[in-house]
Amino acid sequence: MPSEAEPAPTANVAPAAATQIAQRPSPATAAVGSSSFVTSAVNRVGPAVVRIDTEKTITRRADPFFEDPFFRRFFGDSLPQMSPTEQLRGLGSGFILDKSGVILTNAHVVDNADKVTVRLKDGRTFEGKVRGIDEVTDLAVVKINAGSDLPVATLGSSSNVQVGDWAIAVGNPLGFDNTVTLGIVSTLKRSSAQVGISDKRLDFIQTDAAINPGNSGGPLLNAQGEVIGINTAIRADAMGIGFAIPIDKAKAIAGQLQRDGKVAHxxxxxxxxxxxxxxxxxxxxxxxxxxxxxxxxxxxxxxxxxxxxxxxxxxxxxxxxxxxxxxxxxxxxxxxxxxxxxxxxxxxxxxxxxxxxxxxxxxxxxxxxxxx
Structure with a gap:
């Protein structure tokens, strides 16, 4: 789980990275017909999935060699001019929790951001205000003022998820907006220590649905289009393995973040x-x-x-x-x-x-x- 935004494909850009299924669709069903369960699930939640762009300014540490008056006197303007600050951009995903404009995402997507811009699927953009961050669970709440008629994601229950259930990841990987990938739940309760982020306190849902940088904060859906997790981490050394925060954990944390702006652990x-x-x-x-x-x-x-x-x-x-x-x-x-x-x-x-x-x-x- 990354502590800062994941790398983006453009220069100077660094993107952030169920209710029990009574009748699971078969692979054959998924592939036949003009519409599939994946289409239905994405149509149900897709409008509530947002893109989150961030900007932050970092201060560079001056190189003593280039700032030494001795070298400046002899080499003058031939030495490079070091900018004291640098503007970094990040990219992530999120989804709308209620019609008032409350959005759930990953903490590492918006942490220390000077500016947060939220883009809806219909193309509208709004300034986002970070209402609360919890680094321990890598969750954050962002608020936009966009009226009271926003699409809202339907939340499921991660406690009923089973290994082998369908898993649908929705987000903006690598800057490609509104991208959908399909896989299954590979295992449950994968500890943060096993994932390689021991500073977190989480048990993840592991999936083979493709998750890439920029997916961070986006929803992981079940076959009914209910959010069962929040896509959070990938393993660079393991293709086809991604991790999501169970939605039941996120529900409890999100409520505290909206109320208090932080979570006491x-x-x-x-x-x-x-x-x-x-x-x-x-x-x-x-x-x-x-x-x-x-x-x-x-x-x-x-x-x-x-x-x-x-x-x-x-x-x-x-x-x-x-x-x-x-x-x-x-x-x-x-x-x-x-x-x-x-x-x-x-x-x-x-x-x-x-x-x-x-x-x-x-x-x-x-x-x-x-x-x-």
Whole structure:
């Protein structure tokens, strides 16, 4: 998941990157007749899909070589003149949530943008105002003033999506407006760590529907034309693999962003990895290992952040978290999910293994301030 807009095909442009199907259309049905389920789905949602163009100014760091008075005196105007600022343009997608002009997109599409322009499918353009950004889930809400009769995307439920369901991606990849691609849901609950963006707190829908730079923020639809996800990330090293934020997660975040402009995320303040007895044994058999690890299933604490809830509670590097509030913990993704679902200020009873000892520590969650 990219933290900034994905590259565009033109110079100086850097684009941003179901309800359970009762009767799934067969491939034969999809290909026969003057109209298909894909056409119907796109006709239902397509008018609500928007293109988002952004502009932002960045300040260049001057090259000391070119600014040195000695070289300026001898070489004068033959040295290049370095502009102190540069204008960057970005491109992404989004879709309209309600008739008042609320649009949902990715945070990395509009983050730090000085200007946001929203173009509707009918060609109208409006200035967009960013109402809220949540970098942790890569979601953002943009508002346009375009009257009260805008087309609205129909939202489905990602909790009912199954592997093998049809997946239709709609957006503006590489600047080609109103592009539609078709595939299936390849897998569910693909963690952000597995995708390679460990600073996010997400479980993605994985699809083989083609997603390209500029699709970011656009909808992933089911066969009924309901939004089941928000196209977000691609893997440059893997053709035909894309990832979408489940719409159920996005619904909850979008509501908070509209109301408060931000989302408060609880955190413990540890860097962690999933531990198995086999991995622990390999470590303990290594003569160069600096620490002996309990040979159990759990989450190994690799680092404790200063002034964090974990530090205040006494959690140390090398501890293995095996339970939270009586719930067994067997993976880093599971622990992250448990913390994310807790309340700010909630006291969690964290059972750890430290060497041959077992302890229960009380950890009071705090608000995550910076994910960088």
């Amino acid at each position: 609880p955190y413990l303040g540890v860097q962690m990895v999933t531990l198995t007895p086999q991995l622990a044994k390999q470590n303990n058999n290594d003569p160069n290992s600096s620490i002996e690890i309990p040979e159990v299933n759990g989450v190994l604490v690799m680092r404790v952040m200063q002034n964090s809830p974990a530090a205040s509670a006494g959690i140390r590097r090398g501890d293995v978290i095996v339970q939270v509030d009586g719930q067994p913990i067997t993976s880093a993704e599971q622990l992250q999910s448990v913390v994310e679902d807790s309340r700010l200020g909630q006291v969690l009873q964290v059972k750890i293994r430290r060497g041959n000892q077992t302890q229960v520590l009380s950890v009071r969650t705090a608000e995550l301030q910076d994910i960088s």
